[in-house]
Amino acid sequence: MPLHIQRERLSICQKCKFFKPSTASCGTLIIGQTVDLEENNVTHYKEKIKLCGCVMPVKTKFRFASCPARKWFALDWKQEEIAALDEFIHRIHKANKIESEDLKLLYYWFSKVTGKHQQASGCASCIRDLITEFRRQLGKIEK
DSSP: OOHHHHHHHHHHHHHSTTEETTTTEESSTTTOEEEETTTTTOTTOOSEEEEOOOBHHHHTTOTTOOOTTSSSOOOSOOHHHHHHHHHHHHHHHHOSSOOHHHHHHHHHHHHHHHSOOOOOOOOHHHHHHHHHHHHHHHHHHHO
16 A cells, blocks of 8 residues: 555544544444434535444555545455455464465465565464454455
């Protein structure tokens, strides 16, 4: 993900009235919340949305992520790519051990999603955190 787009997204989030500066999240951290935009004086949308509760400095790095209030959108992701990533993440999430080929693939997806090329790490908590974040973001797409 290009840095200027990450910064632009984060800037949009930080100006949003639903942004929580204390946690840098969209709504209540992790939980989010349901908001009736019309009741909250946002008149260009006339529907209820679910704030995601994501930590926005992290979420804004993901190409497939989008703002629940439609203030910014996912970049260049085809449904087939999202489905392939979803299938891969669900498969490795259920595995007891991640194989070296899957580890390479996990970091390939990380690179594709964030635009950052990072060496594959064998750190178990790093891998677990990355899988958790992918699952969380993919869950937002499916809803």
